Amino acid sequence: MSGYLRETSQRRVILEELGKLTSHPTANEIYEIVRMRLPRISLGTVYRNLELLSESGLIQKLEMAGKQKRFDGTIENHYHIRCIRCGRVDDLKLPAMKSIDGTATIVSDYEVLWHKLEFGGLCPECSAQRSRKGKVEILEIKRNTIGRKD
Amino acid sequence: MSGYLRETSQRRVILEELGKLTSHPTANEIYEIVRMRLPRISLGTVYRNLELLSESGLIQKLEMAGKQKRFDGTIENHYHIRCIRCGRVDDLKLPAMKSIDGTATIVSDYEVLWHKLEFGGLCPECSAQRSRKGKVEILEIKRNTIGRKD
DNA sequence: ATACGTAATGGTAACTATTACTAGTTAATG
DNA sequence: CATTAACTAGTAATAGTTACCATTACGTAT
Structure with missing residues (x-):
């Protein structure tokens, strides 16, 4: 009953693009990249999905001291x-x-x-x-x- | 020519109160405490002084992952x-x-x-x-x- | 003491990163 | 298909912090 993640195009593209990168982009950087494939995606959607994907363990959220969050496509x-x-x-x-x-x-x-x-x-x-x-x-x-x- | 820190009452009180605490207060917590002695002090002044005092090495700024900054009266x-x-x-x-x-x-x-x-x-x-x-x-x-x- | 230059202040606006809200949309299931 | 709950875009709101600016006051030189 705790809900599950549906496969939406937005979510898939975010995951795909993040997987391609060896860098550790910020939410906004991911937004800009994903926007090239999905021009109408909203920044809030990117934030929400990065949060959910990291909660589910598919990606990693990096909260570094005093800086904005970054995201890592690898889990290790x-x-x-x-x-x-x-x-x-x-x-x-x-x-x-x-x-x-x-x-x-x-x-x-x-x-x-x-x-x-x-x-x-x-x-x-x-x-x-x-x-x-x-x-x-x-x-x-x-x-x-x-x-x-x- | 690079400027120096003057001793203002605001700065002195911030430093004194921070020295009394063994906790690691946030800027706002320090603001509330200092306000009991200097009711007209502004939050911006607290922020500015905490920044300058930590730059000068008199206090320590703690930037913990994904959280607001905290300040430590001890330098060690x-x-x-x-x-x-x-x-x-x-x-x-x-x-x-x-x-x-x-x-x-x-x-x-x-x-x-x-x-x-x-x-x-x-x-x-x-x-x-x-x-x-x-x-x-x-x-x-x-x-x-x-x-x-x- | 008095005057001077500049750092500091209070008050407020602006800013950045992020989260919350909402009405409408869409993916998964029976 | 029909249902329903997750999801979305767009936007407003929030939290923490920094920037701005006219005025004040500290430290030094006169």
Whole structure:
């Protein structure tokens, strides 16, 4: 009685297009892509389907710190890395740490159920750009503490 | 020339109140607390100061996956755990994994600069509540895959 | 002290990402 | 086919946060 997912053209195309991508598009990016095949699709439909598809385990929803959600056509468990400069997100070939939830349970009062591990850094392109034009302001913040002058 | 932080009463009170708390309040919670001492302070001022104070390293900004930002009066590096039921955030007594950024750099093309590790689970209160009333719906999602009935 | 430059403020509007609503449409089943 | 509940497009609403701007006030120099 809890309902099931029907196969609509909108849903199928979203799933197909997401499957083609190795990137980790945002809802809006998926919307733009799908719109080329279904020009009348609504953004809300894309959001709703991404939500339902991730709930049903057909795709993966990535909720990265302080950023908009991204979606991953693959289901297998893996960590991600985000470029702090251009914002692209890549998979990381690092095995999931299975025991760490148990460790966290031991050192806390919580019943730990999951963990999210996210890396930040510079992608090859941005890294190369950075060394070309010298140190970049991103990495250092030049504010002083209260009461001090610069 | 890059500017410095003046000591305003608003900024001082925000910092003081945040220092009193062991919780990890949201901007709005801080706003409500500070408002008891400075009734005319604006929410924008709170946001701006939390941003500047965290930039200057006097406080810590926690950007947890898919949730609103929270702020931490202590600077020391540590991981956090969030209750998936009531939303409270606690510190975790787990030493920061220092070598993992290097590991990630090796297995990727990125120049890895930092990582965020965040745990989810049930806090003692919610855990007790859960066992009292049996399994909770949060943990299982009962959607079926496309084309299948339930 | 007084004046000056600029950071900071309060109030509000704007913005972004996402969710909710609703009347009409359509896929799956008998 | 007929039924019905899931789904859709379009739009409004929401939450959290940032941007703007005229005015205020902090820190420094006179």
